[in-house]
Amino acid sequence: VEASIPEPLREAWRKHSAAEFTSKDEFEREFVRHIETTLARSLYNCDELAAYSGTALAFRDRLIIEWNRTQQRQTFTDQKRVYYLSLEFLMGRALDNAMLNVGMKDVARDGLADLGFRIEDAISQEHDAALGNGGLGRLAACFLDSMATLNYPAWGYGLRYRYGIFKQEIVNGYQMEIPDYWLDNNPWEFPRHDITVDIQFYGHVRKYQDEDGKVCHSWEAGETVQAVAYDVPIPGYRTKTTNNLRLWSSKASSGEFDFQKFNAGDYESAVADQQTAETISAVLYPNDNLERGKELRLKQQYFWCAASLYDIVRRFKKTNRAWSEFPDQVAIQLNDTHPTLAIVELQRILIDVEGLEWDEAWRIVIGTFGYTNHTVLPEALEKWSVPLMQNLLPRHLQIIYDINLFFLQSVEKRFPNDRDMLSRVSIIEESHPKMVRMAHIAIIGSHKVNGVAELHSDLIKTTIFKDFVEIYGPDRFTNVTNGITPRRWLHQANPALSALIAEKLGGYEFLTDLTLLDKLEAFVDDKKFRQEWAHIKANNKLRLARLIKDVTGYSVNPNSLFDVQVKRIHEYKRQQLNIFGVIHRYLSLKAMTPEERKKVVPRVSIFGGKAAPGYWMAKSIIYLINSVAAVVNKDDEIGDLLKVIFIEDYNVSKAEIICPASDISEHISTAGTEASGTSNMKFVLNGGLIIGTCDGANIEITREIGEQNIFLFGNLAEDVEDLRHRHFYGGFQLDPQLKRVFETIKEGTFGDPSSFNSLISSIEEHGDYYLVSDDFNSYIATHEMVDKEFQNQEEWLAKSITSVARMGFFSMDRVTNEYADSIWNVEPLDIADEA
Ligand code: 9GP
Numbered sequence: 001v002e003a004s005i006p007e008p009l010r011e012a013w014r015k016h017s018a019a020e021f022t023s024k025d026e027f028e029r030e031f032v033r034h035i036e037t038t039l040a041r042s043l044y045n046c047d048e049l050a051a052y053s054g055t056a057l058a059f060r061d062r063l064i065i066e067w068n069r070t071q072q073r074q075t076f077t078d079q080k081r082v083y084y085l086s087l088e089f090l091m092g093r094a095l096d097n098a099m100l101n102v103g104m105k106d107v108a109r110d111g112l113a114d115l116g117f118r119i120e121d122a123i124s125q126e127h128d129a130a131l132g133n134g135g136l137g138r139l140a141a142c143f144l145d146s147m148a149t150l151n152y153p154a155w156g157y158g159l160r161y162r163y164g165i166f167k168q169e170i171v172n173g174y175q176m177e178i179p180d181y182w183l184d185n186n187p188w189e190f191p192r193h194d195i196t197v198d199i200q201f202y203g204h205v206r207k208y209q210d211e212d213g214k215v216c217h218s219w220e221a222g223e224t225v226q227a228v229a230y231d232v233p234i235p236g237y238r239t240k241t242t243n244n245l246r247l248w249s250s251k252a253s254s255g256e257f258d259f260q261k262f263n264a265g266d267y268e269s270a271v272a273d274q275q276t277a278e279t280i281s282a283v284l285y286p287n288d289n290l291e292r293g294k295e296l297r298l299k300q301q302y303f304w305c306a307a308s309l310y311d312i313v314r315r316f317k318k319t320n321r322a323w324s325e326f327p328d329q330v331a332i333q334l335n336d337t338h339p340t341l342a343i344v345e346l347q348r349i350l351i352d353v354e355g356l357e358w359d360e361a362w363r364i365v366i367g368t369f370g371y372t373n374h375t376v377l378p379e380a381l382e383k384w385s386v387p388l389m390q391n392l393l394p395r396h397l398q399i400i401y402d403i404n405l406f407f408l409q410s411v412e413k414r415f416p417n418d419r420d421m422l423s424r425v426s427i428i429e430e431s432h433p434k435m436v437r438m439a440h441i442a443i444i445g446s447h448k449v450n451g452v453a454e455l456h457s458d459l460i461k462t463t464i465f466k467d468f469v470e471i472y473g474p475d476r477f478t479n480v481t482n483g484i485t486p487r488r489w490l491h492q493a494n495p496a497l498s499a500l501i502a503e504k505l506g507g508y509e510f511l512t513d514l515t516l517l518d519k520l521e522a523f524v525d526d527k528k529f530r531q532e533w534a535h536i537k538a539n540n541k542l543r544l545a546r547l548i549k550d551v552t553g554y555s556v557n558p559n560s561l562f563d564v565q566v567k568r569i570h571e572y573k574r575q576q577l578n579i580f581g582v583i584h585r586y587l588s589l590k591a592m593t594p595e596e597r598k599k600v601v602p603r604v605s606i607f608g609g610k611a612a613p614g615y616w617m618a619k620s621i622i623y624l625i626n627s628v629a630a631v632v633n634k635d636d637e638i639g640d641l642l643k644v645i646f647i648e649d650y651n652v653s654k655a656e657i658i659c660p661a662s663d664i665s666e667h668i669s670t671a672g673t674e675a676s677g678t679s680n681m682k683f684v685l686n687g688g689l690i691i692g693t694c695d696g697a698n699i700e701i702t703r704e705i706g707e708q709n710i711f712l713f714g715n716l717a718e719d720v721e722d723l724r725h726r727h728f729y730g731g732f733q734l735d736p737q738l739k740r741v742f743e744t745i746k747e748g749t750f751g752d753p754s755s756f757n758s759l760i761s762s763i764e765e766h767g768d769y770y771l772v773s774d775d776f777n778s779y780i781a782t783h784e785m786v787d788k789e790f791q792n793q794e795e796w797l798a799k800s801i802t803s804v805a806r807m808g809f810f811s812m813d814r815v816t817n818e819y820a821d822s823i824w825n826v827e828p829l830d831i832a833d834e835a
Pocket residue numbers: 134135136139288289336373374375380452482674675676677678696
């Protein structure tokens with residue numbers, strides 16, 4: 001049946017087409033309607049959760065109207081679209097963002113107040129959509145916001161995990177993981193039961209000749225699983241454009257439920273098959289910067305790539321264009337190597353299903369894909385064992401071997417007799433078992449490869465991908481420094497600061513052109529402005545102090561210097577350096593006279609972040625932080641001079657409260673290890689100063705805001721190799737201050753010292769890979785400078801304002817435009833313009 005309504009009947013449709021609420025009254029009507037009908041509740045039975053749902057449903061209706069229009073318009077104009085493939089989208093909450101984006105938050109606040117609710121209480125009912133681990137997933141979410149705001153015809157493709165990143169509870173100082181079932185009361189997704197794709201696994205490849213004698217391949221599946229689409233509307237800020245995030249959920253294929261077993265009474269085993277299929281999209285792997293090579297993870301990757309590719313190809317085929325036009329219509333961005341199989345899958349579709357010749361197909365593939373690398377850490381670079389791939393994806397492995405063969409032949413022509421080069425760049429690592437190097441496929445199959453900050457992009461060109469630069473020349477490699485969306489990370493998280501800036505700049509245009517912030521510098525000396533600025537920071541600190549009291553029970557003095565490190569717990573990010581520094585501070589305070597203590601700036605050291613469940617060292621770091629907190633926080637002699645806080649279950653919503661409240665935040669990775677970092681940008685944009693190493697985006701932040709406005713310390717990336725080498729071959733000298741810290745731990749000051757053995761021995765005995773000892777002295781000295789400078793509040797304030805004024809470069813909109821121009825070649829499409 002043709003689904004499109006015939007033209008003569010369309011007028012009747014248009015007459016009844018849904019309309020958006022535009023006033024408080026209309027909002028209230030929509031709210032009450034949803035409470036009474038969609039939710040089947042009443043004014044006698046409406047709690048805050050229902051108020052959240054009613055508000056969210058009212059706004060969802062608005063978004064869906066815009067979403068429909070956007071999709072129709074994009075289909076109608078048929079211009080090039082971009083598809084952002086990411087295994088993670090760390091979205092956080094949607095309601096507040098939606099209200100601000102459509103410019104209706106005040107209307108909703110007043111309407112809710114009329115009906116007996118505080119908007120903040122409704123907002124806080126929402127469960128975070130936490131389909132990501134950390135920076136990589138949050139970057140994907142910022143991309144979606146920016147692409148919609150800038151009116152790019154863009155879709156995100158991901159997996160609809162039933163369980164997002166686990167919830168972290170701290171029990172007796174240890175991290176415990178609790179499953180995060182987030183889908184209850186989630187009004188933001190639309191199941192599309194009509195959009196399903198059958199995805200194959202296992203089986204074998206059949207070779208045959210077609211009528212013309214051409215050798216063909218057909219992959220005969222051993223197992224089939226169904227992918228079902230769930231759509232999430234992504235509103236842009238103050239634009240009609242509402243893009244789509246399509247998340248795939250796995251389900252047993254209709255043919256897969258074994259009725260024979262069922263009828264024979266083997267009900268359990270029939271259901272078990274069904275459950276196996278559903279496992280594919282059940283959980284997000286909770287590792288950040290670590291790949292473990294588990295079969296289920298590879299299944300997830302293929303399942304999602306194949307479903308997305310099928311969808312993209314289906315959409316393209318509807319236009320009846322020639323295949324050669326595919327790269328003119330479709331840009332696919334690979335967020336890290338996780339979606340690399342999409343390259344192989346597109347090649348398979350083109351040659352096996354559509355019958356194109358290899359070379360033509362391969363040209364289309366390369367023209368379509370771009371690959372973003374987000375890490376140089378060896379443990380995070382994906383490799384899959386050849387036997388595993390052979391079993392799960394037999395046809396793909398053949399294609400990978402063919403890609404490799406043609407690639408190595410071309411390399412050999414250019415670099416004859418360089419066998420080492422061939423083995424270094426080969427897609428196949430000749431180990432036992434042999435491994436498929438996914439990054440190599442991603443580079444060979446893309447027309448652009450980019451890193452995410454200048455230092456990082458230079459590093460990939462000179463280290464892990466050096467040979468490929470020789471082979472392809474420098475043009476295939478580029479840098480696009482990461483950014484953040486100012487909508488969520490300033491306007492939503494810090495409404496008072498956003499309003500103050502708007503007042504000074506004469507409006508909110510800076511939210512879509514962040515470079516306008518530079519006009520703030522003119523007010524650095526404006527007394528009233530400075531007071532207001534300081535007042536906002538003080539209020540944000542009070543808000544965080546309340547959160548700390550709620551989640552830890554500790555009261556902190558909001559006049560203290562708030563020193564924050566929140567991010568995934570990882571040795572390379574060096575929370576251990578921070579907590580050792582805190583112990584050093586504690587020992588110094590203990591050694592002071594009461595007179596000396598009077599001069600000390602009180603400090604609250606705030607930590608937050610999750611450790612991967614199997615990452616023992618990271619879990620020990622959390623335990624040490626909590627053990628130190630337990631001793632220091634109840635030491636009456638020290639009182640407010642030092643408090644140590646671990647905020648459990650750090651997530652996007654908590655980040656929105658934490659980022660606006662820092663005086664100083666820590667971005668202290670070993671130089672050369674953090675590809676970019678993006679929380680550094682969030683903190684500075686909210687008027688906090690940072691202490692950091694010369695790593696990732698810290699370097700460009702310094703360039704933008706000026707070195708007088710940042711506290712840099714530690715060894716440089718170029719010296720790291722040498723230092724590591726010296727640890728092993730030149731003898732290792734533990735920093736004397738760090739030695740004193742270790743002695744204190746070993747004496748049992750923070751409980752059973754054996755719990756911290758591995759943390760200490762990794763430094764003392766096993767080469768101190770992350771250079772904690774080498775950087776300790778400079779770290780401590782820099783913190784002393786921080787204390788000193790904080791005492792001059794007027795200077796501090798000037799640094800804070802100046803830094804914010806110079807943060808324009810780090811807008812995600814700049815990032816998105818750079819990708820659009822230099823990688824995707826996609827133009828915006830404003831749906832407000834008439835067709
Ligand atoms: O570790 C990087 C982080 O530095 C960067 O900011 C983020 C977004 O580009 O990606 C992270 N990488 C990963 O999570 C794994 O590659």
